[in-house]
Amino acid sequence: MRNILIQCLFCAFLLFGIWIPPLFIYFHHHHESYQNNTQESESLLSLEKYGHQQILHNPGQIPRPQVVTNPSDKEEPKNNDFNFSDPELTSGLLKYGLNIIVSKSLGYQRDVPDSRNAICLGKQYPTNLPTASVVICFYNEEFHVLFRTVSSVIYLTPSHLLEEIILVDDHSEYDDLKEKLDGYLETFRGKIKLIRNKEREGLIRSRMIGAGHASGDVLVFLDSHCEVNRVWLEPLLQAISKNPKMVVCPLIDVIDEMTFEYKASPLVRGIFDWNLQFKWDKVFSYEVEGPDGPSKPIRSPAMAGGLFAINRHYFYEIGQYDKGMNFWGGENVEISLRIWMCGGQLYIIPCSRVGHVVRNHLKRDPDLERAVIENYLRVVHVWMDEHKAHFLNRRPALKFKSYGNVSERVKLRKQLKCKSFQWYLDTIFPELEVSVNFW
Ligand code: UDP
Ligand code: MN
Numbered sequence: 001m002r003n004i005l006i007q008c009l010f011c012a013f014l015l016f017g018i019w020i021p022p023l024f025i026y027f028h029h030h031h032e033s034y035q036n037n038t039q040e041s042e043s044l045l046s047l048e049k050y051g052h053q054q055i056l057h058n059p060g061q062i063p064r065p066q067v068v069t070n071p072s073d074k075e076e077p078k079n080n081d082f083n084f085s086d087p088e089l090t091s092g093l094l095k096y097g098l099n100i101i102v103s104k105s106l107g108y109q110r111d112v113p114d115s116r117n118a119i120c121l122g123k124q125y126p127t128n129l130p131t132a133s134v135v136i137c138f139y140n141e142e143f144h145v146l147f148r149t150v151s152s153v154i155y156l157t158p159s160h161l162l163e164e165i166i167l168v169d170d171h172s173e174y175d176d177l178k179e180k181l182d183g184y185l186e187t188f189r190g191k192i193k194l195i196r197n198k199e200r201e202g203l204i205r206s207r208m209i210g211a212g213h214a215s216g217d218v219l220v221f222l223d224s225h226c227e228v229n230r231v232w233l234e235p236l237l238q239a240i241s242k243n244p245k246m247v248v249c250p251l252i253d254v255i256d257e258m259t260f261e262y263k264a265s266p267l268v269r270g271i272f273d274w275n276l277q278f279k280w281d282k283v284f285s286y287e288v289e290g291p292d293g294p295s296k297p298i299r300s301p302a303m304a305g306g307l308f309a310i311n312r313h314y315f316y317e318i319g320q321y322d323k324g325m326n327f328w329g330g331e332n333v334e335i336s337l338r339i340w341m342c343g344g345q346l347y348i349i350p351c352s353r354v355g356h357v358v359r360n361h362l363k364r365d366p367d368l369e370r371a372v373i374e375n376y377l378r379v380v381h382v383w384m385d386e387h388k389a390h391f392l393n394r395r396p397a398l399k400f401k402s403y404g405n406v407s408e409r410v411k412l413r414k415q416l417k418c419k420s421f422q423w424y425l426d427t428i429f430p431e432l433e434v435s436v437n438f439w
Helices: 002-017 020-041 047-051 087-096 100-106 143-156 179-188 202-212 233-242 312-317 331-341 366-383 385-394 396-400 407-415 421-427 430-437
Strands: 132-138 162-169 192-196 218-222 226-228 246-255 268-272 278-282 308-311 345-357
Touching (some): 100 143, 132 143, 132 202, 143 179, 143 226, 162 202, 218 233, 218 312, 226 246, 233 246, 233 308, 233 345, 268 430, 366 407, 385 421, 421 430
Parallel strands (some): 162 192
Antiparallel strands (some): 226 345, 268 278
C-alpha cells in the first residue's frame, strides 16, 4: 500500500514538479517581453496622430489639470488650424514637444494674465521674508522657453528676496544652449549661476547639484518651461517662514504647448493611484468654504514634482532626494510620502501661480520608462510597508525586477522616526485605501 502511494507521489512529481519551474520562467519572461514589445511598437508616434489630439504622457509627467473655461472665452484652436506641412513646426515638435514658431514669436519676455483670485490681490506680505534660491534644471530645452522662464523670475520677484537663480544644464546637446546662452544670461549678471553637468545626471541628481550651490534660505525648484505670475514668491516664502517644515507648491497654471496661451487652473490637490501615477484631484468643498476659501492653502497628499519651495536646511534634514533614482519620475511621490510621514507638511498655495508648459513628447524613451519603473520600486519598497502588495499585484512582473540598493533610504526612514504608511493612509490620504478595489 505504502509503495503504491510512493509510486503515485513520484508520478505526480514527474508530471508537475519538473515542469513547473521552467514553465514559470517561460511565462515570466514572456510577460516581460510582451510588455517590452508593446512599448517598442508604440515608441514613435507619428505626427499624423498628433493631429488627432494624441497626447502622450510619460509616466511621472506633470499632467494637465482640467482648465476652467469661460463660456465667453474664444474658441480653442484645433490641431488642424496649425500647418503641419511646415517643417519648422514639425521638427520643433519632435525636438521640443512644443510649437517653436509661436514660442520664438513671443520673444524673451512677455506679460501673462494675472490668474489669481481677487482675494489674493488684497494680501500684504512682510518685507523681511526669507530669501530664495531658484533652481532650474534643464535638458535640451527650447531656447526662448528657457529664457522666458528665467526672465519671468527676474522681473516678477522682488530683488531683495531673490538670492540667485541656479541653472543646471543636465548635459544638453543643443548648440544654442552653450555659448549663446552664456552670452544672453550676461543681461542678468550677478543673479545667475550656471552649472553644467559633465554627463547627464537626470533631473533628480541635477536638483541636488543645484541645491548644493545654493545659499538662499529657501530652495525653489522650477522646470525650465515655466512663467511665474505676479507676487508668486511671497506667499510661498511666508508659509515657510511661519513653519520651516512646511513644503509648498504654487498652483500650476497651464501654458498651452501649441498656442502658448496662459490658462488659469482650478483649485486642485495632488494625489496618486496604486500605480503611483500622479493625478490632480478636486478639493473638498469644506476646504474652500468661507470668504477666504479660494485663497487658503490646500492640504495635498502629493506634489506634482516640478515646482515647489522648501526651507534649504529642511531639504537636507529630510534627506533631499534618493540618489539611487535615475532620470525622473517617482521622486515626487517619494518626497511627498517622506514629507508627510516624517513630520512635515505639504500644501498648495493658490495665491502663488506659476504657468507650466505640458510638453507633448512624441517619442517614447524606453530608457526613461525603465528608470521610472525602478524608481517606483524604490518608493514602494522603502515607504509603503505591507501596502506595497497593492502596487506589485497590479504589475506582477515587477515582483522579480531589481531596483538597486535601498538600505540607505531605509536607514534614513528609521533615523527620522517616520510614521507608517498606514498612518499616511489613515491621516493624509484615506481615499487611496478606499480605492484599493477600484483603481
Ligand atoms: N530634466 C533634466 N534632466 C533630465 C530630464 C529632465 O534636467 O534627464 C529637466 C527638464 O528640462 C525640466 C525638468 O527636468 O526642466 C522636468 O522635466 P519634464 O518637464 O520633462 O517633466 P514634467 O514636467 O513633464 O513632469
Ligand atoms: Mn515640466
